[in-house]
Amino acid sequence: MLPSQRHLFDMPREVCYLNAASWSPLPLATQEAARAAVGRKGQPWTLDPAFAGQQYERTRAAAARLINASPADVALISSVGYGVATAGKLLRVPTGSRVLLLENDHTSPFLEWMVRAPAEGFTVEVVPQPADTDWTSALLAAIERPGAAPVGLASISSVHWSDAGSIDLNAVAAALRRQGAAFLVDATHAVGVMPIDVAKLDPDFLIFPTYKWVLGPYGRAFLYVAKRRQDGVPLEQTQYGRRAVGSEHSEYMRDTRYVADARRFDMGERDHFISMEMASIGMEMMAEWGQPAVKERLQMLTDRLADGLRNAGVQIADRRHRAPHILSLKFPRGIPEGLIDRLAAERVYVAPRLGRIRISPHVYNDESDIDRFIDVFRKLAA
Numbered sequence: 001m002l003p004s005q006r007h008l009f010d011m012p013r014e015v016c017y018l019n020a021a022s023w024s025p026l027p028l029a030t031q032e033a034a035r036a037a038v039g040r041k042g043q044p045w046t047l048d049p050a051f052a053g054q055q056y057e058r059t060r061a062a063a064a065r066l067i068n069a070s071p072a073d074v075a076l077i078s079s080v081g082y083g084v085a086t087a088g089k090l091l092r093v094p095t096g097s098r099v100l101l102l103e104n105d106h107t108s109p110f111l112e113w114m115v116r117a118p119a120e121g122f123t124v125e126v127v128p129q130p131a132d133t134d135w136t137s138a139l140l141a142a143i144e145r146p147g148a149a150p151v152g153l154a155s156i157s158s159v160h161w162s163d164a165g166s167i168d169l170n171a172v173a174a175a176l177r178r179q180g181a182a183f184l185v186d187a188t189h190a191v192g193v194m195p196i197d198v199a200k201l202d203p204d205f206l207i208f209p210t211y212k213w214v215l216g217p218y219g220r221a222f223l224y225v226a227k228r229r230q231d232g233v234p235l236e237q238t239q240y241g242r243r244a245v246g247s248e249h250s251e252y253m254r255d256t257r258y259v260a261d262a263r264r265f266d267m268g269e270r271d272h273f274i275s276m277e278m279a280s281i282g283m284e285m286m287a288e289w290g291q292p293a294v295k296e297r298l299q300m301l302t303d304r305l306a307d308g309l310r311n312a313g314v315q316i317a318d319r320r321h322r323a324p325h326i327l328s329l330k331f332p333r334g335i336p337e338g339l340i341d342r343l344a345a346e347r348v349y350v351a352p353r354l355g356r357i358r359i360s361p362h363v364y365n366d367e368s369d370i371d372r373f374i375d376v377f378r379k380l381a382a
Contacts, residue, residue, distance in 0.1 A: 001300065002293040004366035008285075016348040016369045016376075021161065021189060021326055021360035024215050030281045034217075037274040047273070055276045056266075062283035063222040066214065066291075067187070067206060068197040073230075075223040075265035076276075080186055081108040082235065083207035083223040084155070086265055087184050088112045090225075090232035091204065095121035097152030097181075100142055103129040104162055104354060108207075109155045109186040122152055133165040133317035133328075136172065143175045151181040158196075159189035162354040164326035165317065166194070173201055188212060192286040193294050193325045198224050205229065213325075213362070215282030217275040225262040234258075236268040294363060298325035301361045301370050308374035313381060314357075329357040336381060346376050 008027050011017060017025065026034070040047060056076060064071040077083050093099055099113045103126050117124050130138045143151050154176055159166050169185060176183050183203040190196055191208040198206055206224040210216025239245045241264040244255035258264045270276075286294065305327050306316050315330040322328070340352050350373075351358045361369065 002289055002297045002363065004297075005289075005363040006366060009364045011364055014347055016346075016372050018359045018361050018365065018369065018373060019349045019351050020362040021212060021358055022351050023211050023218075024213065024362055025364065026217070026278070027215055027282065027285060029285075030215065030217075030278045033277050033281055034274055037277055041273050052271055052273070055273070055280075056270065059220075059276050059280045059283075060222075060263075062280045062287065063208075064224075065287050066191050066196070066283055067208075067224060068199050069224050072261040072263065073198075073224055073227065075225060075262045075267075076270050077207075077221045077223050077265070077267045078219055079108070079221050080106070080188060080207045080209055081112075082267060083205065083221060084108045084112045084184065084186075086223060086225075086235045087155075087205040087229075088116060089235055090229050091153065091182055091184075093120055093122040093152040093182070094150070096149060097122050098125045098149050099123070100139065100151055100154040100156070101126050102135065102139075102156050102160060103127060104160070105157050106161055106186055106188070109157060109184060113153070113155055123149065129160070129163065130165070133160075133163050133321040135160060135165040135321070136168040139167065139172050140175055143172070143179065143181075151176060151179050153182040153184065155184040155186075157186040157188065158194070159323045159326065161189060162328070162356060162358070163317065163330075164323045164328040164358065165321055166323040169196075169201055169203075173203065177202075189323065189326065192283070192291060193298060194323065195291060195295075198226075202226065210279045210282060214279075214286050215362075216279040219272065220275050220279040223262070223265060225265060230260075230262055230264070234265045238266065238268050238270075240266060240270075289363065295324050297363060298361055301325075301365060301367070302327045302359070304367065304370045305359060305361075305374065308370065309377070312374075312378055325360060325362075327359045328353070329359070331355070331357075339380060342380050343376060346380075348373055348376050 060071045060074050064074045101110050127138050127142045184205045185203045187208045192214045204226050209221040211218045242256045245253050
């Protein structure tokens with residue numbers, strides 16, 4: 001089994017940080033790269049002309065590797081919201097069809113379609129949050145409900161951020177294909193930890209940022225665009241989205257046709273000399289460890305948590321329905337007042353989410369962290 005990687009992070013032994021689903025700490029190597037990158041921006045005359053292009057393609061390739069995509073099908077963007085807005089511009093949901101969303105899902109894959117629905121003539125159907133956390137069954141029932149209007153699009157997260165419910169994306173994709181519906185996946189809480197293979201899943205769009213599970217900075221995210229969706233107009237009009245627009249030549253706009261792949265959807269001002277390499281390092285580390293090994297380690301930690309919290313006055317979803325790397329604790333009478341702050345005072349860090357406590361370890365955690373949480377939680381919750 002992959003051992004704890006705590007030595008690669010600036011994490012004192014007394015800190016019990018179990019909140020990767022909010023934001024992960026940066027590896028030491030990433031922090032060092034950031035300091036060097038700031039120096040490059042401080043002296044931009046030292047940059048080789050080929051440097052920027054090499055950074056783009058290194059980062060694009062690292063992101064593509066995590067989802068088994070071709071780099072040509074991945075756009076460099078700033079956020080999940082940017083990616084969903086791009087999808088909204090490229091995709092026309094059929095009039096009279098339904099767009100399926102998850103109750104209390106992240107705002108990015110949710111609100112875009114609510115805004116578009118009145119003008120574009122489709123209806124939004126919000127799938128209720130299931131009491132047993134079985135989001136897959138709830139989604140399949142909504143897709144296949146007899147007598148309902150056809151589904152035009154499902155825009156969902158692969159793991160629900162509040163209850164850690166995991167969705168069987170392959171089953172959902174198959175049901176959507178039977179109706180000819182489009183599929184947008186916010187894979188924020190899956191990439192790097194859970195198996196994501198766009199070649200098999202074949203979504204229309206899949207998006208993920210770097211600042212949580214793939215150990216990167218804010219402001220970096222990636223948009224996979226299926227080839228069938230790559231002939232649309234980008235959200236922004238950029239020089240590098242066109243075939244031959246360049247100030248280095250005597251004719252500035254020699255060829256303003258779009259480039260032929262997902263690179264046309266790269267965000268404006270993508271020249272982030274600081275954060276681009278930072279994003280690459282985290283994703284490359286995740287790929288080196290390997291998704292199966294990361295999942296196995298984190299599953300072991302959350303299973304240990306679940307076992308240690310039996311009869312502790314909390315409800316935990318069945319292992320079949322929850323993500324392997326996140327554990328959500330539901331309280332019959334709500335989270336005890338001040339519990340999160342009292343945990344933090346003990347240097348134990350977790351997140352309150354919709355009346356639950358969300359616990360999300362990563363590769364820098366070990367069994368001692370889990371046992372410490374259980375001991376401190378039982379003491380304070382009592």
